[in-house]
Amino acid sequence: MRNIFVLLLISIAVFSCDENSSNQDIKNEPVQVEEEGENFMQGIKDLGRKTIEQGQKLSKKVKEKWKKVEINGFSIEDDIKMGKQLYDEIHASSEYKVISEKNNGKLYEYIENIKQTILSNGNFKYKEQFEWKITILEDDKTINAFCAPGGYIFIYTGIIQYLDNEAELAGVLAHEMGHAERRHGTRQLTKALGIQILLDFIMRGKNSDYFKQVIGGLINLRYSRSYEREADECSVEYLCKTDYESDGAAGFFEKIVEEKGNQSAELLSTHPDPEERISNFKSLKKEMNCQGKSSYAERYRKIKKLAI
Ligand SMILES: [Zn+2]
Incomplete structure (x- = not known):
């Protein structure tokens, strides 16, 4: 202080x-x-x-x-409010095809369990305050996932189908949850808005029009290199106490490198190149002395069919 x-x-x-x-x-x-x-x-x-x-x-x-x-020029409450607004907009929009929880209980339950494992084993500051709410979006071509401020997690069917095992999905989820937990969205917005606008924002109140514009910017927000690194570290750290291979997210990048694949994924949005990230995941796992060995490829194969 x-x-x-x-x-x-x-x-x-x-x-x-x-x-x-x-x-x-x-x-x-x-x-x-x-x-x-x-x-x-x-x-x-x-x-x-x-x-x-x-x-x-x-x-x-x-x-x-x-x-x-x-x-960060925003409060924790702002993070939650912004995330909720984005969540509501996506659920109401015709641009996004939200897979209903009611008709796809098994798929949601499966991902919910992974999320709970991450939350219970990672050292989360905002475990109770944030929502950590999962939404699955139907789009087989989009190999992507993202997490809005306040812990609103969005996963495309494209990435569920793309990955090969549960540890990889856990790694990707943990990375995205790391972005929310470390408040990268509002930290990046603080910088992007510039001090003049931010001061107006703080001094003149958060009127809904302005708030909407800010939230609009969140969807396409690209994180800095250092935030991506931090989220990668979170991914290994959160999985380290579980029985998952804690460098699960590396599997995603290995596949991308192998296939020279899709470059639009949030996970690939900024600089650290995939090779560098793969080696970071592996050395972090060693440094943290993580013991988990499970990838659960078999049960993942079964669940993948539900996302088609
Ligand atoms: Zn990221």
């Missing part, structure tokens, strides 16, 4: 400096805040209030600094 408070002071100094000022503070190290902090956000709100009241624009230097700040 003390560090955050010091950073708050540095930030206010940095954010307060004028564009033409030769203020030495601007030469400080870039502000790096790993976790969101109330004091820090309060500082930003105060700055925003001052800026709006005085009709000023933020300086170019302040905006440059903002790009290096690693904070």
Whole structure:
């Protein structure tokens, strides 16, 4: 907390400096805040209030600094609200074909069990707060899965059919759940929106139109290289205490490499190339000394037929 408070002071100094000022503070190290902090956000709100009241624009230097700040301008409640709104929109939209839980109980139950295994064995901060709700989308050509903020998980039938065993699916799910747990969606949005817009957002309230635009951006959000790495680490970590092969997600990339396959998957959305990721999965498994050996290929084959 003390560090955050010091950073708050540095930030206010940095954010307060004028564009033409030769203020030495601007030469400080870039502000790096790993976790969101109330004091820090309060500082930003105060700055925003001052800026709006005085009709000023933020300086170019302040905006440059903002790009290096690693904070989340959204609350946990925002994550849940955004995820729920996206969930509702997808369920109501004719663009997405949601497979009904009522008529496909067995398939949902199967994936639900994998999800529960991940949640019970991974060290989740938001295990209780987030929804962790699964939706299966019918589209055999889309080899993809994604997880919206607040833990709303979406899996296409395409990826269920593409994978060869349960450990691979568990690895992919754990990766996606890692994105939600580490709040990558709203962290990335914080950066993408830019400080000026974010300040307006914070100061003038979350009006529904604006909120909608922001949520629209979530569907096509591409995560940074470091967030992808982090989610890959989560995948191994969450599976490490289960009896699954904890590098299950590597199987997905091995197949992609073998087949020079589909490049549209969320898992392939950014830079770390598949070969690099495969070797990362394997070395993480070693480092964490994970003992799981099961892949459950046989029962997966049976369940796959339900997703056709
Ligand atoms: Zn990802």
